[in-house]
Amino acid sequence: MEKEAMGGHVMVSLESLSLELPNGGGVMLGHDKDISTLQDEISALRSRQRHLDHTRQEALDKLIDLKGSIRVFCRVGPSISATNFQAKSPVAVEHDKITVRAVGIKKEFNVDRVFGQESTQEDVFQEVKPILRSALDGHNVCILAYGQTGTGKTYTMEGTNGKLGIVPRAIQELLSHAASQDSSSTYSFSISMLEVYMGTVRDLLAPRQPLFRSTECNTASIISILATKSGAVEVEGLTDVAIQDLKKANQWYCRGRRARSTSWTNVNDVSSRSHCLTRITIKRSGGGATEEASKLWLVDLGGSERLLKTGASGLTMDEGKAINLSLSALGDVIAALRRRRSHVPYRNSKLTQILSDSLGDGSKVLMVVHISPSDDDIGETVCSLSFAKRARSIESSKDTSEGVKKLKQKRLAELEKEICDAEQELKHLTEQIRRAEISLEERKKQISSACQAHSDEKGSPRSTLVVDHIDSAESPQATDKAKSKVSSHGSVPRFMSSTVCSRQRHSPASHSASKPRLTKSVSRYPAELSGSQSFSCYSSCKNATKARSVAFSSSVPKMKFLAAKSDQINISINSIDSTAASAPPRRESFISRQIQRSPLHQHRRRMSSLT
Ligand SMILES: Nc1ncnc2c1ncn2[C@@H]1O[C@H](COP(=O)(O)OP(=O)(O)OP(=O)(O)O)[C@@H](O)[C@H]1O
Numbered sequence: 001m002e003k004e005a006m007g008g009h010v011m012v013s014l015e016s017l018s019l020e021l022p023n024g025g026g027v028m029l030g031h032d033k034d035i036s037t038l039q040d041e042i043s044a045l046r047s048r049q050r051h052l053d054h055t056r057q058e059a060l061d062k063l064i065d066l067k068g069s070i071r072v073f074c075r076v077g078p079s080i081s082a083t084n085f086q087a088k089s090p091v092a093v094e095h096d097k098i099t100v101r102a103v104g105i106k107k108e109f110n111v112d113r114v115f116g117q118e119s120t121q122e123d124v125f126q127e128v129k130p131i132l133r134s135a136l137d138g139h140n141v142c143i144l145a146y147g148q149t150g151t152g153k154t155y156t157m158e159g160t161n162g163k164l165g166i167v168p169r170a171i172q173e174l175l176s177h178a179a180s181q182d183s184s185s186t187y188s189f190s191i192s193m194l195e196v197y198m199g200t201v202r203d204l205l206a207p208r209q210p211l212f213r214s215t216e217c218n219t220a221s222i223i224s225i226l227a228t229k230s231g232a233v234e235v236e237g238l239t240d241v242a243i244q245d246l247k248k249a250n251q252w253y254c255r256g257r258r259a260r261s262t263s264w265t266n267v268n269d270v271s272s273r274s275h276c277l278t279r280i281t282i283k284r285s286g287g288g289a290t291e292e293a294s295k296l297w298l299v300d301l302g303g304s305e306r307l308l309k310t311g312a313s314g315l316t317m318d319e320g321k322a323i324n325l326s327l328s329a330l331g332d333v334i335a336a337l338r339r340r341r342s343h344v345p346y347r348n349s350k351l352t353q354i355l356s357d358s359l360g361d362g363s364k365v366l367m368v369v370h371i372s373p374s375d376d377d378i379g380e381t382v383c384s385l386s387f388a389k390r391a392r393s394i395e396s397s398k399d400t401s402e403g404v405k406k407l408k409q410k411r412l413a414e415l416e417k418e419i420c421d422a423e424q425e426l427k428h429l430t431e432q433i434r435r436a437e438i439s440l441e442e443r444k445k446q447i448s449s450a451c452q453a454h455s456d457e458k459g460s461p462r463s464t465l466v467v468d469h470i471d472s473a474e475s476p477q478a479t480d481k482a483k484s485k486v487s488s489h490g491s492v493p494r495f496m497s498s499t500v501c502s503r504q505r506h507s508p509a510s511h512s513a514s515k516p517r518l519t520k521s522v523s524r525y526p527a528e529l530s531g532s533q534s535f536s537c538y539s540s541c542k543n544a545t546k547a548r549s550v551a552f553s554s555s556v557p558k559m560k561f562l563a564a565k566s567d568q569i570n571i572s573i574n575s576i577d578s579t580a581a582s583a584p585p586r587r588e589s590f591i592s593r594q595i596q597r598s599p600l601h602q603h604r605r606r607m608s609s610l611t
Pocket residue numbers: 076077078117147148149150151152153154155156160268270271272273301302303304370
């Protein structure tokens with residue numbers, strides 16, 4: 001910047017000043033500072049948000065691991081028919097224990113949570129929610145509905161119109177979490193649906209999917225499963241639809257449901273003849289550059305069934321056999337994982353192949369085992385609960401000492417509190433960030449309108465900026481003050497004053513005639529410096545900046561810009577004061593250089609007329 005000391009003032013060229021103040025002048029300094037303060041504040045809040053989100057994630061991971069990475073819930077379905085209803089069911093339920101009694105037998109099964117017949121869809125979903133957070137945090141998650149045919153698997157997963165099941169509620173939860181922005185990450189979701197039917201895989205969202213059964217199946221929808229070196233599974237060619245809103249997501253989900261293979265059996269009018277898998281792919285981008293993807297599998301398994309009981313024959317019997325085979329393959333995989341076997345037999349069925357990267361290490365599995373309350377189904381009930389027992393990764397309460405159980409409960413409570421506290425603070429932080437961002441936007445808008453006002457005023461090709469510490473109420477005095485300053489610094493070019501020679505050359509008549517003209521010419525400078533143009537400019541600028549002036553005046557050093565040479569601004573060093581509170585309102589005045597040239601032109605004309 002070009003500076004020149006002059007009588008206690010620093011001379012700064014206008015061009016260099018405008019380079020340093022890209023927003024259009026000293027008036028913007030305070031705003032820039034305020035904006036950067038807000039930006040710093042937002043970035044500090046975001047960093048705290050990331051830290052807290054990380055703490056919450058870690059606590060949730062520990063909590064789920066402590067509870068068991070394969071969790072098992074049990075839901076008791078409705079009595080299959082009125083004739084099967086018994087006042088006294090052989091199945092007795094407690095919070096996390098089921099007792100099955102029959103003549104000569106009493107079997108107890110421990111699970112993570114039992115839902116009796118009176119439990120609602122909401123009760124079930126509340127217990128499912130934490131595992132959805134794991135999916136959002138980047139873990140592959142698998143929720144499976146398992147059980148005898150007709151016990152309510154489809155009801156739990158899909159639900160009915162008024163009583164939505166896990167899948168539509170989970171979609172709603174994921175979308176609303178992403179919209180709430182309670183975490184430092186941003187999410188995008190997509191949905192895919194497939195069916196494993198008689199050992200083949202069908203894309204339920206493929207275009208023009210015909211409802212088919214058996215061998216008429218559309219070969220285009222038979223897709224293959226690929227495993228990458230890292231163990232990630234890709235279902236080749238599977239339709240994957242981005243979901244931005246709940247309405248669209250539900251439309252696609254309903255479309256997939258309709259394409260599913262169902263049939264009538266003795267025990268269920270609309271029995272699922274396949275395993276239906278809904279995949280929600282979650283893409284998460286957080287503070288880092290990379291985008292993470294995780295999968296949430298929501299699986300409505302085909303019903304395990306005794307073929308004789310279901311009255312199956314022909315194709316329906318084949319379907320039942322295929323379902324039973326793949327369920328047994330799933331049981332083997334879960335057992336191998338639980339025993340930490342080096343070989344896990346994923347390849348024994350399409351179902352386990354597809355789920356292979358969502359059942360093992362780092363994944364979270366939740367199995368909801370469905371049982372019938374009926375005496376007639378006692379054999380299937382015991383089979384299903386034995387399957388659940390095999391799947392459960394943690395030891396049952398019976399095998400754990402009271403002391404260990406208490407310690408575990410204590411730790412679980414601590415972790416739950418940690419998660420709850422982090423979530424509360426995250427909510428608070430989100431609100432703080434939201435408010436700070438609104439303030440930032442407002443500041444930016446104010447600056448942009450001030451810039452607009454400024455550029456409107458800068459319509460003339462070259463401008464001189466005059467800023468003084470004069471309140472609008474003092475405008476008349478300001479005019480005088482400006483006049484005197486301009487005169488005292490000799491802003492009027494020296495050659496415009498009459499010289500000894502010129503005075504000598506003038507006759508008394510011509511001298512007297514020229515004098516008023518000269519006076520008029522000289523007096524025009526101060527008049528134009530502080531005239532109506534200058535004040536209207538000041539007043540429009542002031543209006544544009546009125547709202548922000550209080551907020552920013554505290555950070556703006558006092559400056560005095562005085563008109564000096566035609567392309568220089570005089571900044572009084574003495575008047576620069578960083579004491580915020582004492583900064584008086586600023587006044588700006590802009591003078592066109594064309595106006596400054598005008599007297600020179602008149603002067604020349606006057607001189608030539610004399611010769
Ligand atoms: N908890 C429940 N409350 C009310 N109705 C239920 C409940 N569970 C199931 N039902 C009803 O029982 C019937 C059979 O349930 P559903 O079709 O869900 O069984 P499923 O286990 O999926 O059978 P399948 O294996 O044959 O497909 C349906 O009409 C369903 O609405």
